[in-house]
Amino acid sequence: MAILPSVAFSLSSPSLSPLSGTDNYFISTSISRQPLHAASHRRLHLYSRSGLPTISASNSEASVSSSSSEPMVPPYNVLITGSTKGIGYALAKEFLKAGDNVIICSRSAERVKSALQNLRGEFGELHVWGTKCDVRQGDDVKNLVSFAKEKLEYIDIWINNAGSNAYSYKPLSEASDDDLIEVVTTNTLGLMICCREAIKKMLNQPRGGHIFNIDGAGSDGRPTPRFAAYGATKRSVVHLTKSLQAELRMQDVKNVIVHNLSPGMVTTDLLMSGANTKQAKFFINVLAEPAEVVAEYLVPSIRSVPANGSTKPTYIRFLTGLKAYSQIFSRFAFGARRNRYLLED
Amino acid sequence: MAAVAKIHVSTPLHWHLTGQPPPVRLEFRRNLVMLETISVIARSRGRRRPCVRSFRSGEGGGGGGEKEEESSRKGGDLMENNRVRSNKGNYTGLDFLKSAFLRSPLDDRFQDALDKLEERLFSIALQIGRYIVTMASTGLILLIGFQLSGGDSQLNDLVWYSWLGGVIIGTMIGSNMVLDEVSRAGPRNVVITGSTRGLGKALAREFLLSGDRVVIASRSPESVYMTIKELEENLKEVMVSEGGSSGNMARAKVVGIACDVCKPDDVRKLTTFAVSEFGSIDIWINNAGTNKGFRPLLDFSDDDIQQIVSTNLVGSILCTREAMHVMKNQNKGGHIFNMDGAGSGGSSTPLTAVYGSTKCGLRQLQSSLLKECKKSKVGVHTASPGMVLTDLLLSGSTIQNKQMFNIICELPETVARTLVPRMRVVKGSGKAISYLTPPRILLALVTAWLRRGRWFDDKGRALYAAEADRLRNWAESRARFSFTDAMEMYTENTWVSVFSLSVVCAFIILSSTGSTFPGT
Numbered sequence: 001m002a003i004l005p006s007v008a009f010s011l012s013s014p015s016l017s018p019l020s021g022t023d024n025y026f027i028s029t030s031i032s033r034q035p036l037h038a039a040s041h042r043r044l045h046l047y048s049r050s051g052l053p054t055i056s057a058s059n060s061e062a063s064v065s066s067s068s069s070e071p072m073v074p075p076y077n078v079l080i081t082g083s084t085k086g087i088g089y090a091l092a093k094e095f096l097k098a099g100d101n102v103i104i105c106s107r108s109a110e111r112v113k114s115a116l117q118n119l120r121g122e123f124g125e126l127h128v129w130g131t132k133c134d135v136r137q138g139d140d141v142k143n144l145v146s147f148a149k150e151k152l153e154y155i156d157i158w159i160n161n162a163g164s165n166a167y168s169y170k171p172l173s174e175a176s177d178d179d180l181i182e183v184v185t186t187n188t189l190g191l192m193i194c195c196r197e198a199i200k201k202m203l204n205q206p207r208g209g210h211i212f213n214i215d216g217a218g219s220d221g222r223p224t225p226r227f228a229a230y231g232a233t234k235r236s237v238v239h240l241t242k243s244l245q246a247e248l249r250m251q252d253v254k255n256v257i258v259h260n261l262s263p264g265m266v267t268t269d270l271l272m273s274g275a276n277t278k279q280a281k282f283f284i285n286v287l288a289e290p291a292e293v294v295a296e297y298l299v300p301s302i303r304s305v306p307a308n309g310s311t312k313p314t315y316i317r318f319l320t321g322l323k324a325y326s327q328i329f330s331r332f333a334f335g336a337r338r339n340r341y342l343l344e345d
Numbered sequence: 346m347a348a349v350a351k352i353h354v355s356t357p358l359h360w361h362l363t364g365q366p367p368p369v370r371l372e373f374r375r376n377l378v379m380l381e382t383i384s385v386i387a388r389s390r391g392r393r394r395p396c397v398r399s400f401r402s403g404e405g406g407g408g409g410g411e412k413e414e415e416s417s418r419k420g421g422d423l424m425e426n427n428r429v430r431s432n433k434g435n436y437t438g439l440d441f442l443k444s445a446f447l448r449s450p451l452d453d454r455f456q457d458a459l460d461k462l463e464e465r466l467f468s469i470a471l472q473i474g475r476y477i478v479t480m481a482s483t484g485l486i487l488l489i490g491f492q493l494s495g496g497d498s499q500l501n502d503l504v505w506y507s508w509l510g511g512v513i514i515g516t517m518i519g520s521n522m523v524l525d526e527v528s529r530a531g532p533r534n535v536v537i538t539g540s541t542r543g544l545g546k547a548l549a550r551e552f553l554l555s556g557d558r559v560v561i562a563s564r565s566p567e568s569v570y571m572t573i574k575e576l577e578e579n580l581k582e583v584m585v586s587e588g589g590s591s592g593n594m595a596r597a598k599v600v601g602i603a604c605d606v607c608k609p610d611d612v613r614k615l616t617t618f619a620v621s622e623f624g625s626i627d628i629w630i631n632n633a634g635t636n637k638g639f640r641p642l643l644d645f646s647d648d649d650i651q652q653i654v655s656t657n658l659v660g661s662i663l664c665t666r667e668a669m670h671v672m673k674n675q676n677k678g679g680h681i682f683n684m685d686g687a688g689s690g691g692s693s694t695p696l697t698a699v700y701g702s703t704k705c706g707l708r709q710l711q712s713s714l715l716k717e718c719k720k721s722k723v724g725v726h727t728a729s730p731g732m733v734l735t736d737l738l739l740s741g742s743t744i745q746n747k748q749m750f751n752i753i754c755e756l757p758e759t760v761a762r763t764l765v766p767r768m769r770v771v772k773g774s775g776k777a778i779s780y781l782t783p784p785r786i787l788l789a790l791v792t793a794w795l796r797r798g799r800w801f802d803d804k805g806r807a808l809y810a811a812e813a814d815r816l817r818n819w820a821e822s823r824a825r826f827s828f829t830d831a832m833e834m835y836t837e838n839t840w841v842s843v844f845s846l847s848v849v850c851a852f853i854i855l856s857s858t859g860s861t862f863p864g865t
Contacts, residue, residue, distance in 0.1 A: 138646075138647030139647075171717045172662070172665065172666050172669070172713075172714060172717060173666055173669040173670055173673065173717075175666065177609035177663070180659065180662050180663060180666070181607075181609075181659055184654065184655075184658050184659045184662065185654070185655075185659070188654050188658060188702070188703065188706065189650060189651060189654045189655075192642070192645075192650050192654070192698075192699055192702075193647060193650060195642065196642050196643055196645065196650075199642065199643055200643055203643075218709050218713070221691065221708070221709050221712065222709075222712070223709070223712035223713040223715065223716045224709070224713045225713050225716040225717045226717070227713075228662075228710050228713035228714055228717060229662055229710070231709050231710070231713050232658065232662070232706035232707060232709045232710035232713070233658070233706055234706075234709075235705055235706045235708070235709035235710075236658070236702035236703055236705050236706030236709075237702070238705075239688055239691065239693070239694075239701060239702040239705035239706070240698055240699075240701075240702035242691075242692075242693040243642075243688070243693045243694045243695055243697075243698035243701050243702060244642060244698055245693065246693040246694075246695035247641050247642060247695040247696065247698060249695075250695050250696075251641065
């Protein structure tokens with residue numbers, strides 16, 4: 001049951017993703033910035049043309065609730081929390097490659113600065129901005145929104161990526177106070193505050209907006225021993241998304257949509273810090289992918305959501321059940337991916 | 346033994362039928378209830394102890410520990426109790442045995458063993474009596490149903506075989522529970538967080554009246570103090586109304602400390618306090634939870650969200666961890682309960698998005714902890730109270746909500762009365778103790794029409810009594826409730842299996858004989 005929808009999605013999305021994903025990649029690495037921009041514009045224009053019927057339909061619907069709504073057209077304005085490293089950084093990079101405007105943020109001002117420097121070096125000054133923001137602080141998040149408003153005027157896609165595991169994998173009874181509090185407040189409290197501010201901002205935008213919450217291990221309700229607190233918070237992420245979807249439906253809001261986004265296992269610090277048991281090493285080798293690979297897949301999927309004007313909540317998964325099982329199978333059958341990232345036994 | 350059991354059966358029936366209490370009503374009713382047995386013993390001690398006492402003192406064997414003596418007294422009294430009621434003057438087999446031993450010189454150890462044997466036999470008799478009640482009534486219902494439907498002898502056999510099957514299976518399950526209860530009798534040390542109002546307080550009171558030692562905790566020291574005073578008052582009242590010195594309640598005790606569950610230092614203080622007061626912690630209930638009203642996420646302030654998350658999620662995690670620390674080092678381990686709430690099952694909770702998602706996270710935490718605690722003696726469980734008429738639910742609820750509450754809600758005392766006996770005897774790990782079981786939901790839905798004006802009238806005004814009045818009534822009717830509750834607890838397995846087998850049987854009848862009965 002759980003696998004079915006995601007498989008359906010992964011079957012339908014490749015029709016879009018090869019074009020925008022690999023093509024972009026090629027262009028951006030070989031040719032200069034300007035042609036890319038034009039190319040992506042043209043292509044996405046085509047997309048929106050092909051998706052015209054759905055857009056106009058949603059328009060007429062939306063016009064019932066809010067008088068002035070515009071279709072969302074690229075380049076999109078993207079805000080990603082916790083985006084100075086790992087999957088957040090990779091996503092930011094991928095969005096920039098697609099020609100979008102990106103705002104990055106993180107708890108540490110220095111990391112924001114260095115990430116900004118790298119990204120600006122690659123994509124120019126006018127597409128990426130960054131500020132310090134601790135998602136656990138309501139005021140910080142409010143400042144982030146006003147910063148985004150000042151730089152970009154509106155936000156189309158808001159990705160709640162900031163998450164923490166305190167980089168420790170221990171049974172709960174050995175975890176320290178600070179770790180536990182950090183995990184819960186970052187993953188749950190931070191997410192809730194961000195969602196609230198994002199919805200608040202997007203309700204006032206004629207273009208509406210899309211919010212993506214990143215899930216993690218445990219979000220399907222399966223147990224996560226050695227990182228119980230993290231699993232519990234990620235489970236609550238999925239539930240929050242569900243409740244918010246229901247809430248927005250109750251309020252008859254059609255142009256602000258909350259989605260889930262599942263990057264699967266990504267070889268970031270968060271995951272690798274737990275690679276000290278045999279079982280963990282096995283699964284990391286078999287199932288995990290580098291952040292760049294994941295982002296390369298996810299970004300076209302994310303961008304296709306506003307592009308085809310859908311107002312339905314989605315659950316975008318990188319590591320679908322089918323994919324996971326086939327990888328595990330090929331590992332057992334052919335020994336594929338052995339010792340890929342980590343030396344086993 | 347069977348004779349003894351029969352008497353248990355007949356008297357309450359008689360009492361119910363005539364409406365007039367028989368002369369020995371009190372003892373009988375109480376003896377039907379396992380939980381209450383001990384208090385009865387204690388009461389009867391005053392009257393009948395001399396018999397055992399004199400024997401013991403005559404022997405000069407006061408060397409046995411206080412505890413042993415107590416248990417032996419228990420057994421002796423029980424037997425006495427039994428004999429006096431069943432056939433005054435006549436010696437039963439056991440009494441004969443006892444008197445035979447009495448004459449011969451024997452040591453303390455032997456006496457203790459005998460007392461223990463008596464105790465066991467008595468509790469077995471008790472259970473047999475209880476099951477005969479259940480079986481007789483289910484059999485009667487089946488019989489009436491069968492007669493009404495007018496069947497033939499072949500079907501009759503089938504009905505009775507299914508009934509017998511149900512009896513056997515149910516008895517096996519039930520006796521397992523009973524043996525467990527017997528082996529682990531005695532007071533528990535219980536810690537309940539957030540227990541100065543609502544369900545927490547009701548749970549604390551219920552534990553207390555079951556003879557347990559309770560630590561209550563809450564953010565404000567004043568309310569902790571007030572609650573201790575109130576609970577002590579309750580305890581005294583009940584002890585007075587029960588009459589004399591109630592044995593198990595004499596050990597009941599309530600203490601408390603201010604504790605903010607989201608502050609690690611406070612939680613540590615709470616555990617050290619509990620351990621220093623009582624020596625160990627057997628049951629820890631993470632009851633502290635908050636909701637802050639029903640409204641869209643947009644209308645929640647930073648502080649609201651912060652408080653909900655830190656109380657529900659951080660608090661539960663920290664408390665669970667500290668409780669695990671303590672329980673791991675205890676010989677008999679311990680049990681931790683996390684409270685379920687709306688959203689635990691994973692269904693969306695609009696207007697309480699924050700609360701729902703924390704509760705949903707807790708459920709996942711439970712499954713992780715289950716894996717982590719596999720090898721330790723600590724059990725992690727969930728308790729789900731269903732919908733309880735407390736501030737948490739009622740703050741900001743609309744009239745429509747309240748109409749719905751009429752159907753499915755319960756008073757905290759009712760819920761606590763059902764949950765506590767199950768919490769006390771829980772064993773293993775990963776159990777879910779819930780108030781709103783499918784039969785209860787079904788009952789609520791079937792009787793929805795009758796329940797319209799149960800708690801709130803059509804304008805949303807509360808119709809139920811304030812807590813103090815409620816408690817007064819409740820203390821008076823407590824005995825009756827504990828009877829029904831214990832009945833339910835011990836025999837529910839039997840009921841379930843009897844009826845499910847009957848249904849299976851009915852299905853077989855219908856499907857196999859469909860052709861012979863053109864009418865069906």
